[in-house]
Amino acid sequence: MENMEALARIPSKTLSSHMASVLSRRIIDGVYKEGEKLPTERQLSEEFGVNRHAIREAIKRIEALGLVQIRHGSGIYAQKLNMTAGIEIFNTLLTDNEGNLNVDFLKDVLEFRRHYLMNLILLSLRRRKPRELGKICRIIDNILFDRSKRGVQDESADNYSLFQAIVLATHNHVYYLMYITVSQVMQRLPIILDVTFPPFSFSEEDLKKMRHAFEFSNEKEALEVLESYLCFMENLLKPYIEEAEAAEKDKEEEK
Numbered sequence: 001m002e003n004m005e006a007l008a009r010i011p012s013k014t015l016s017s018h019m020a021s022v023l024s025r026r027i028i029d030g031v032y033k034e035g036e037k038l039p040t041e042r043q044l045s046e047e048f049g050v051n052r053h054a055i056r057e058a059i060k061r062i063e064a065l066g067l068v069q070i071r072h073g074s075g076i077y078a079q080k081l082n083m084t085a086g087i088e089i090f091n092t093l094l095t096d097n098e099g100n101l102n103v104d105f106l107k108d109v110l111e112f113r114r115h116y117l118m119n120l121i122l123l124s125l126r127r128r129k130p131r132e133l134g135k136i137c138r139i140i141d142n143i144l145f146d147r148s149k150r151g152v153q154d155e156s157a158d159n160y161s162l163f164q165a166i167v168l169a170t171h172n173h174v175y176y177l178m179y180i181t182v183s184q185v186m187q188r189l190p191i192i193l194d195v196t197f198p199p200f201s202f203s204e205e206d207l208k209k210m211r212h213a214f215e216f217s218n219e220k221e222a223l224e225v226l227e228s229y230l231c232f233m234e235n236l237l238k239p240y241i242e243e244a245e246a247a248e249k250d251k252e253e254e255k
Contacts, residue, residue, distance in 0.1 A: 015050060015054045016053075016054045016055075016057035016058045016061065017058075017061070019044075019048065019050065019054055019055060019057075019058035020057075020058040020059075020061035020062050021092045022048075022058075023038075023044075023058055023059070023062055023067075023068075024062050024065070024067055024089055024092045025092060025096070027062070027067050027068070027078045027079075028067075028089075028092070028093065032078040033078060034078055034079060034080045035077060035078065035079075036077065036078050037074075037075045037076065037077055037078075038068065038075065038076040038077065038078060040075070040076075041055045041056055041059070059076060065089055066079060067079055067089075090109075090181065090184075090185050093105045094106065094109075094185065094188065094189075094192060095192055100244075101192055101193060101240065101244055103241050103244040103245060103248070106189075106237065106241065107241065109182070109185055110233075110234055110237065112182075113182055113186070113230070114230050114234075116178060116182065117226060117229075117230065118223060118226060120166070120167060120170060120175050120179070121166060121222050121223065121226055122219055122222070122223075123170045123172065123175070124166045124167070124169040124170045124214075125213065125214065125217050125218075125219055125222055126217070127169060127170055127171050128169035128214060129169070132165065132168065132169040133169075133214055133215065135165045136162065136165045136166060136169070136211075136214050137211055137214065137215070139158065139161055139162045139165055140162065140207050140208075140210060140211045141211075142158070143155060143158050143162075143202075143207060144204065144207055144208075146158075147204070152201050154199045155199065155200075155201050155202075156199050156200070159200060159201075159202070160183070163179070164179075167179045186233065189237070193240055197233075197236050198236075200229065200232045200233070202225070202228070202229070203228070206224075206225045206228055209221050209224065209225050210222065210225045213225065
């Protein structure tokens with residue numbers, strides 16, 4: 001049950017977003033099963049101790065995600081999680097109803113991220129135009145030049161620019177949209193875990209190897225460099241995943 005005093009202190013716009021997440025989780029977790037009628041706005045308002053306007057706005061949000069169907073004169077009915085909702089509710093799926101990390105979903109995200117980025121970089125290598133190659137090489141050269149002047153510092157912005165240039169070289173809008181989505185999900189993880197992760201930096205050898213890979217369309221070299229990038233985040237998250245899995249195992253054994 002939500003803390004009503006805490007809910008009362010949440011601003012109206014944020015409250016409707018919060019309630020949308022709560023209702024979304026109930027549908028995803030099967031509290032409201034597919035085809036089942038949800039409680040009325042009045043009932044939900046009373047259950048959570050919030051105004052009906054916040055509930056109404058929350059329902060509009062989850063309707064837009066395809067999680068409910070509003071049948072006028074009949075009620076609001078839960079629908080199965082589908083592809084149209086998948087991308088939009090990453091933030092909801094990343095945590096459980098208590099705000100804890102959803103380990104199973106995180107593992108799905110990491111698996112998808114790995115396969116997606118591997119395919120992305122291969123497509124970029126095959127489709128990149130001379131102008132795009134020039135931009136990728138310039139970004140790498142700038143990173144190396146800056147290092148020679150001031151040493152290795154936080155290169156997050158440079159890395160984002162490099163990957164953005166690589167994504168754009170695929171000439172595929174869906175790849176670009178998915179890159180933005182996955183990046184946003186990964187950026188939210190430290191907030192959920194309440195930690196600060198160290199920034200990632202390519203080694204000088206890897207930067208030169210990546211430049212060479214794009215100049216000569218060397219898929220093997222490109223994938224080798226990408227592997228170090230993928231493993232960096234996967235290794236950072238591994239202890240949190242193992243800790244959550246151990247806690248879940250302890251709960252099962254106590255039952």
